[in-house]
Amino acid sequence: MTAVFVLDAHGSVVSGSGADGLVDRAIALEAMASGRAIRTRRVTYLPVAGGLLAVSGRRAPRSDALRPFAPLAELLLASAGEPARLARDLHDSVVQTLYGISLGAGTAAELLHGNPAHAEASLAWIQETAAAGLTDLRGIILRLRPETLVGAGLATALRGVFETLHNAPGRSGWGLELDADPVVSPQVEEALYRIALEALGNAARHAEASQVTVRLAGDAGHVVLEVVDDGVGFAPDAAFPGRLGVRSMRERAVLLGGTLDIRSAPGAGTVVRAALPTG
Known part of the structure; x- marks a missing residue:
């Protein structure tokens, strides 16, 4: 089972549940201090502006697979003072959706070698999920725009x-x-x-x-x-x-x-x- 967490500059979890027992605060702070990603057996820690993106799984993902989601984590950290619904939308809808796309892409890549027909189905799912995630993100960005x-x-x-x-x-x-x-x-x-x-x-x-x-x-x-x-x-x-x-x-x-x-x-x-x- 995968889980996505966003931590602030103090190593406190801003978004995501169930971090206890998964996220090692000392390693998180080390990653932020060094500015380099750290990958353990279960969790990958990626420094972003204002904090850290951490993703867990049966096997920790490669850090380069997380980098496309760094701007989203930064947006969530920047909106930490906004209403709770906004932060919840960012995590529950967009972050999880986009990470699901990342996993789907990995599955499709593996299937291309052994089962091309199933790979095609995975790619179609990725396209549909990406469109839904983009819509959610556009709506969230609109809510962040100034009242001007x-x-x-x-x-x-x-x-x-x-x-x-x-x-x-x-x-x-x-x-x-x-x-x-x-x-x-x-x-x-x-x-x-x-x-x-x-x-x-x-x-x-x-x-x-x-x-x-x-x-x-x-x-x-x-x-x-x-x-x-x-x-x-x-x-x-x-x-x-x-x-x-x-x-x-x-x-x-x-x-x-x-x-x-x-x-x-x-x-x-x-x-x-x-x-x-x-x-």
Whole structure:
């Protein structure tokens, strides 16, 4: 079983569970002090800016296999003061996904010599997993961006969210319809930005959609945001009764006197519609 840990400059585990008995703090500090990777029988320690990336397994991986993930570990260390959900997303979603890709690549390389057909299946899995990991990482980076992005105006902010997530492989069917750029309060602007980010992230990760459209319309009193996809859909009440993302979207809208409706059914796509007063 593999495990991924990120340690700060003091050798304390910032992300990852079950480090006791696996991570040797003395060796971790030695690796950081020397600036060189150390590989033991079970764990490889790779120094990164601000700390250390440690990966365990039945056999410790080579340090060069970990280097592509160093920037991600550095991002997690840099966000250590951010909300706990962000750090959890970085570790549970992106770090583990990308390390899984690394293992899959190793398996495919071994199979190429003895079982090419199975190697092809492994390579297809790597491509799919890489696309999902990239989507997660793009969403996390968007959440780390300064709030000045939102201050540029609602339409500009939504265009930035859309373009960042759209510029990934397989997103040619995404569309943007900004029928208005309403003047809204900073609170409404940020709420709609966050709702759009969450809805687009869900569409990219879970919907298996070929078409995703973001719409914005408004008048002097109200603004409406819609994120529509033609994906697999779900039963909202049964599937997401307490999921953090859906709950947080609804709470953001309600707190500002608005509403958030989610229309979906298995096989029928999903529409996320947020309607808020402009002020």
